[in-house]
Amino acid sequence: MATDLEISRNAALRPLTSLAADMGIGDHLVEPYGRYAAKISLDAIDELADRPRARYVVVSSLTPTPLGEGKTTTTVGLGQGFAHLGQRAVIAIRQSSMGPTFGIKGGAAGGGYSQVVPMESVNLHLTGDLHAVTSAHNLLAAMLDNHLHKGNALDIDPFAITWRRVLDVNDRDLRQIVTGLGGRSDGLPRQTGFDITAASEVMAVLALARSLPDLRARLGRIVVAYDRGGAPVTAEQLRAAGAMCVQLREALKPNLMQTTEQTPVLVHCGPFGNIAHGNSSVVADLIGIRGGDYLITEAGFGADMGAERFCNIKCRVSGLVPDAAVVVATVRALKAHSGRHRVVAGRPLPEEMLAENPDDVYAGAANLRRQLANIRAHGITPVVAVNAFPSDFDSEKQAIVDIAAEEGARAAVSTHVAKGGKGAAELAEAVAEACAEPSEFRFLYPDELPLAEKIETVARRMYGADGIELSPQARRQLADYERCGFGRLPVCIAKTHLSLSADPSRKGAPTGWLLPVREVRASVGAGFIYPICGDMRTMPGLSSHPAAEHIDIDEAGQVVGLS
Ligand SMILES: Nc1ncnc2c1ncn2[C@@H]1O[C@H](COP(=O)(O)OP(=O)(O)O)[C@@H](O)[C@H]1O
Ligand SMILES: O=COP(=O)(O)O
Numbered sequence: 138m139a140t141d142l143e144i145s146r147n148a149a150l151r152p153l154t155s156l157a158a159d160m161g162i163g164d165h166l167v168e169p170y171g172r173y174a175a176k177i178s179l180d181a182i183d184e185l186a187d188r189p190r191a192r193y194v195v196v197s198s199l200t201p202t203p204l205g206e207g208k209t210t211t212t213v214g215l216g217q218g219f220a221h222l223g224q225r226a227v228i229a230i231r232q233s234s235m236g237p238t239f240g241i242k243g244g245a246a247g248g249g250y251s252q253v254v255p256m257e258s259v260n261l262h263l264t265g266d267l268h269a270v271t272s273a274h275n276l277l278a279a280m281l282d283n284h285l286h287k288g289n290a291l292d293i294d295p296f297a298i299t300w301r302r303v304l305d306v307n308d309r310d311l312r313q314i315v316t317g318l319g320g321r322s323d324g325l326p327r328q329t330g331f332d333i334t335a336a337s338e339v340m341a342v343l344a345l346a347r348s349l350p351d352l353r354a355r356l357g358r359i360v361v362a363y364d365r366g367g368a369p370v371t372a373e374q375l376r377a378a379g380a381m382c383v384q385l386r387e388a389l390k391p392n393l394m395q396t397t398e399q400t401p402v403l404v405h406c407g408p409f410g411n412i413a414h415g416n417s418s419v420v421a422d423l424i425g426i427r428g429g430d431y432l433i434t435e436a437g438f439g440a441d442m443g444a445e446r447f448c449n450i451k452c453r454v455s456g457l458v459p460d461a462a463v464v465v466a467t468v469r470a471l472k473a474h475s476g477r478h479r480v481v482a483g484r485p486l487p488e489e490m491l492a493e494n495p496d497d498v499y500a501g502a503a504n505l506r507r508q509l510a511n512i513r514a515h516g517i518t519p520v521v522a523v524n525a526f527p528s529d530f531d532s533e534k535q536a537i538v539d540i541a542a543e544e545g546a547r548a549a550v551s552t553h554v555a556k557g558g559k560g561a562a563e564l565a566e567a568v569a570e571a572c573a574e575p576s577e578f579r580f581l582y583p584d585e586l587p588l589a590e591k592i593e594t595v596a597r598r599m600y601g602a603d604g605i606e607l608s609p610q611a612r613r614q615l616a617d618y619e620r621c622g623f624g625r626l627p628v629c630i631a632k633t634h635l636s637l638s639a640d641p642s643r644k645g646a647p648t649g650w651l652l653p654v655r656e657v658r659a660s661v662g663a664g665f666i667y668p669i670c671g672d673m674r675t676m677p678g679l680s681s682h683p684a685a686e687h688i689d690i691d692e693a694g695q696v697v698g699l700s
């Protein structure tokens with residue numbers, strides 16, 4: 138099969154105004170950025186409000202291997218599958234971070250004949266939204282340090298500063314740094330560090346804002362530090378929120394693109410369903426929900442991660458509720474969950490893993506069963522998408538279908554990477570049936586539940602933990618946040634995406650463990666409390682041979698090696 142880049146480059150593309158018109162979006166709302174991407178004015182939310190509401194489908198997965206199990210490809214493939222059946226579908230995904238693009242995992246534009254194109258745009262700069270987030274985040278950091286340098290009128294406790302800096306790159310050497318070195322005119326020395334841009338609270342604010350005024354208000358509520366009396370200090374108090382909002386004004390508009398088969402895609406906000414909330418933007422969905430018969434949106438990593446945040450954070454803000462969920466499963470992931478095989482990023486699958494072995498697939502079933510239960514815990518009907526790889530045997534794919542049947546869930550083998558929308562037609566039919574069933578969507582916990590109990594509820598119900606273990610620091614921080622009036626916020630738990638537990642090496646559905654909560658941050662602008670569990674890092678590092686080593690420009694000036 139041709140490479141992703143070759144397929145992407147050879148795709149026939151439609152003018153974006155024509156795609157927009159099919160969604161009911163008039164030319165006056167389309168702001169082209171070149172030929173292959175356009176910003177959509179937020180006026181579209183009101184202008185489309187009277188159009189029929191689409192069926193809303195969230196795409197999740199079982200706990201993935203480090204390679205990813207195909208949620209993005211399946212999201213794109215399913216949208217094309219509906220189009221293949223004559224249904225009008227809109228896809229909503231996140232923009233790739235250049236961290237993974239040049240790091241371990243590669244891009245996030247889908248794959249094969251189910252890609253968002255041009256994939257170079259999605260996987261590089263697109264329309265500059267991630268750079269805008271980086272600039273706004275770091276402007277706030279600079280104004281915070283400047284406030285300290287200029288006399289600290291807000292009496293900020295220099296040892297209670299929670300705001301770091303961000304950059305869209307994997308760079309472990311920036312995790313812990315000292316700023317302000319030099320002399321008296323070079324600022325005040327203090328220890329801080331960088332996170333990757335996708336983990337910025339500004340990114341979450343952009344993804345959860347419902348309008349420009351809401352964005353401005355949320356930015357003002359961002360807490361960057363605490364004063365010596367323990368009171369929170371906000372971006373508004375530093376007078377930074379207005380300038381930040383100006384920097385983000387264009388970035389708040391979602392980006393319209395298309396797939397290899399000309400299905401419309403709204404690409405907006407950043408990835409990472411482990412150290413961030415892992416979902417595309419509310420405004421993109423508020424537009425997309427009126428743009429066709431189906432809106433299909435991807436939630437990062439497994440159902441215990443992105444889908445849980447989709448339900449308990451994103452839907453709380455958008456007011457939209459899903460009609461069905463797709464849980465992507467693969468032969469390789471289930472074999473890994475059997476505990477008999479190990480998948481390492483950057484390395485080919487072990488030979489023995491590629492041998493036909495439906496028993497090993499079946500032995501990993503516990504994880505898929507738990508993730509199906511996680512979807513159902515929110516009152517949503519799941520459909521299992523067996524994302525077929527060329528190396529899979531029919532007996533192995535059938536094992537996944539059998540597991541789904543035992544759990545009373547529909548399943549469809551999907552070949553959307555190899556065959557595009559035609560390969561996802563059966564999946565689209567199964568999803569349409571699931572959407573037609575009555576569903577009673579529900580949050581996992583009420584707003585008024587105390588924060589510690591919200592964390593415990595997610596740990597027990599989603600991860601299968603026996604409970605949580607709060608460090609003394611985490612206990613103090615939760616008490617502070619309750620005292621500051623943040624207690625009604627939902628929780629966005631940062632833990633490894635490679636296990637239901639906090640230990641990436643534990644596969645399947647681990648039991649008999651406690652969720653270790655190391656520290657808790659308050660993302661008050663985004664509107665969630667952010668417990669950090671286990672050895673989670675908010676700035677990834679590069680591997681021994683990062684993807685960057687194989688990315689280049691050829692003699693014709695074309696990009697090569699991007700995947
Ligand atoms: N059916 C498939 N056949 C071949 N490669 C696939 C298939 N599904 C996914 N991939 C590849 O696996 C990687 C992860 O896919 P992606 O859709 O990004 O997963 P996720 O969104 O779950 O992380 C990508 O490089 C993608 O091209
Ligand atoms: O947030 C993570 O997204 P993927 O699972 O698509 O890599």
Ligand SMILES: [Mg+2]
Pocket residue numbers: 208209210245435
């Ligand atoms: Mg993805």
